[in-house]
Amino acid sequence: MISIENVSKSFVLHNQGAARIPVMEGATLAVARGECVALVGASGAGKSTLMRMIYGNYLAAAGRIMVGGVDVAQAAPRDIIELRRHTLGFVSQFLRVVPRVPTLAVVAEPLLAVGTERAVAEARAAELLARLNIPERLWLLSPTTFSGGEQQRVNIARGFAHEYPALLLDEPTASLDPVNREIVLEMIAGAKARGAAIIGIFHDAEARMRVAEREVDVTAFTPRVAA
Numbered sequence: 570m571i572s573i574e575n576v577s578k579s580f581v582l583h584n585q586g587a588a589r590i591p592v593m594e595g596a597t598l599a600v601a602r603g604e605c606v607a608l609v610g611a612s613g614a615g616k617s618t619l620m621r622m623i624y625g626n627y628l629a630a631a632g633r634i635m636v637g638g639v640d641v642a643q644a645a646p647r648d649i650i651e652l653r654r655h656t657l658g659f660v661s662q663f664l665r666v667v668p669r670v671p672t673l674a675v676v677a678e679p680l681l682a683v684g685t686e687r688a689v690a691e692a693r694a695a696e697l698l699a700r701l702n703i704p705e706r707l708w709l710l711s712p713t714t715f716s717g718g719e720q721q722r723v724n725i726a727r728g729f730a731h732e733y734p735a736l737l738l739d740e741p742t743a744s745l746d747p748v749n750r751e752i753v754l755e756m757i758a759g760a761k762a763r764g765a766a767i768i769g770i771f772h773d774a775e776a777r778m779r780v781a782e783r784e785v786d787v788t789a790f791t792p793r794v795a796a
């Protein structure tokens with residue numbers, strides 16, 4: 570479902586004389602349907618950078634990033650938007666939302682974007698918010714003032730509303746209490762059971778061992794020769 574071949578990336582620091590910093594070389598990995606692969610490696614090794622390249626936020630300098638038949642490294646912006654709408658979900662560490670949009674609408678939005686009827690989308694959003702223990706009195710408020718853990722759960726509800734065939738998870742249990750962490754781990758297991766291919770960053774080693782079939786150490790993709 571996800572196949573990365575020989576991907577490399579450099580950052581150009583325009584405010585420092587256009588210095589070119591190579592951060593990744595020859596990154597290669599594949600994730601099948603129903604499988605979860607955890608990216609590991611020391612801080613700064615490039616886990617987030619690889620994840621952002623797969624989502625199309627960072628442009629890869631070379632290589633192929635195939636997600637459901639689309640090469641993200643080459644795709645036109647509108648094809649990446651289509652891919653994100655239907656195929657590739659991303660649960661980032663922090664919730665970013667338009668101010669004043671109610672929580673229920675934030676969670677239902679990805680379903681509306683794929684053509685789900687509003688009543689069905691809102692029922693599914695409500696089901697997810699209830700499962701993640703977001704009190705019903707908060708559903709019609711904007712999540713901007715919610716606690717860190719509440720925001721993370723809203724983000725997870727939103728990321729799991731549409732059943733994406735491929736999912737990227739950046740520290741999905743980072744700010745959660747044990748009860749909600751358990752619920753999120755069950756949701757990840759559920760997504761795998763329905764056939765989702767998942768790539769995740771989990772600093773929580775126990776969570777990683779529970780949900781990931783394999784670990785890929787991105788340190789192996791650190792460029793050997795500095796520019």
Ligand SMILES: Nc1ncnc2c1ncn2[C@@H]1O[C@H](COP(=O)(O)OP(=O)(O)OP(=O)(O)O)[C@@H](O)[C@H]1O
Nearest residue numbers: 580581590592610611612613614615616617618619
């Ligand atoms: N936008 C950017 N501009 C310049 N350098 C960047 C940029 N993003 C990341 N880097 C550099 O790329 C390297 C990899 O960073 P990255 O955030 O991917 O590491 P990580 O493995 O996710 O680390 P952590 O576990 O601390 O989150 C770091 O040296 C970082 O400074």
